[in-house]
Amino acid sequence: MAEIKAPVFPESVADGTIVEWHVTEGQQVNRDDLLAEIETDKVVLEVVAPDNGVVTRIVKHVDDIVLSDELIAEFEAGASASAAPAAAPVEEKQATDGGAPVQATASTGGVEADHKDQSPAVRKAAKESGVDPKAVEGSGRGGRVTKSDMSSPTLKADSSIKTDSGRPVAESVGERSESRVPMTRLRKTVANRLLAASQETAMLTTFNEVNMKPLMDMRSKYKDQFEKRHGTRLGFMSLFVKAATEALKRFPAVNASLDGNDIVYHGYYDIGVAVSSNRGLVVPVLRDTDQMSMADVEAKIREFGGKAQEGKLGLDDMTGGTFTISNGGVFGSLMSTPILNPPQTAILGMHAINDRPMAVNGEVKILPMMYLALSYDHRMIDGKEAVQFLVTIKELVEDPTMLLLDL
Structure with missing residues (x-):
């Protein structure tokens, strides 16, 4: 055995x-x-x-x-x-939280909790919330419904969630309904960390705008050659990662962390990239970004994205990090205040690219613009350093050749 x-x-x-x-x-x-x-x-x-x-x-x-x-x-x-x-017979199985026998099947008029193709966790969530797993879009293998799907259920196009009374949770416009499901452990941890970051740090945010036209022109010109040469698509994130790495070299305090009363200056550049997954916000880390090419960055970010959606990110992928980049722009966010990822002392927020009027050499032009936000811990980083750090990223993005020429 x-x-x-x-x-x-x-x-x-x-x-x-x-x-x-x-x-x-x-x-x-x-x-x-x-x-x-x-x-x-x-x-x-x-x-x-x-x-x-x-x-x-x-x-x-x-x-x-x-x-x-x-x-x-x-x-x-x-x-x-x-x-x-x-x-052991299913109906005799003991409840994990109280020890009393529980029935594995619901009454014929309620949620069918005895689906043979559903896991015990899904059946338990169905019993607690009154949500029928058959009506929920599954994110698991082969469309299998997982516990996280039951935490924030998404209805199938041709279905409606049923309660134990047999009434749909969302029958039609005007219906008032609600369901209660427990937070997942991961979401509770994220919530606690974000709350602690807002309460235990002197967080401040500075903003700037960046003209994305030079970067977009470069991407349009070289994206096909880049993909053919490196086997991965050219996106904007790789240049922001490289620009942030260069800015971190110039402003070491932004790459530092606080450990009690000590300031820890890191001699390496591990940048976390915030990724949204079905289980919540996760931040896998790119290691030694100063030694990575743009192709390496793009390939690794794509790998992280796939792992996040499949729930296959490992602890090694998530551990550490000296700086974080969050891109709310992929969801359409125009401007936001990113929250620090302790013990890091700064986080960069990218946002949506929209055509907006910008002053260029005394003239107003319509250009693709992105707002950048840098949240930082004022206990560690002075306002001057934070602004100069963000301006450095702005300058490198607006003139990508500066990165190639090491200017």
């Missing part, structure tokens, strides 16, 4: 929560099949089968807290499902 354990968590992660089991006791699996998902404060980790065999016993159930390298299930390699002990 082999043991299936939780992954080894880094020092910054104390524990995790079982959010979903993809198998049941007695089920036969193949090597590397997904068994369970464990949500930590930073990322969701997958536990896979170590070999072909049968999961003989599940030790830790959905919503149970698990520690690093803790036993969560038992596994018999090489066994077949017929040789495994039968799973």
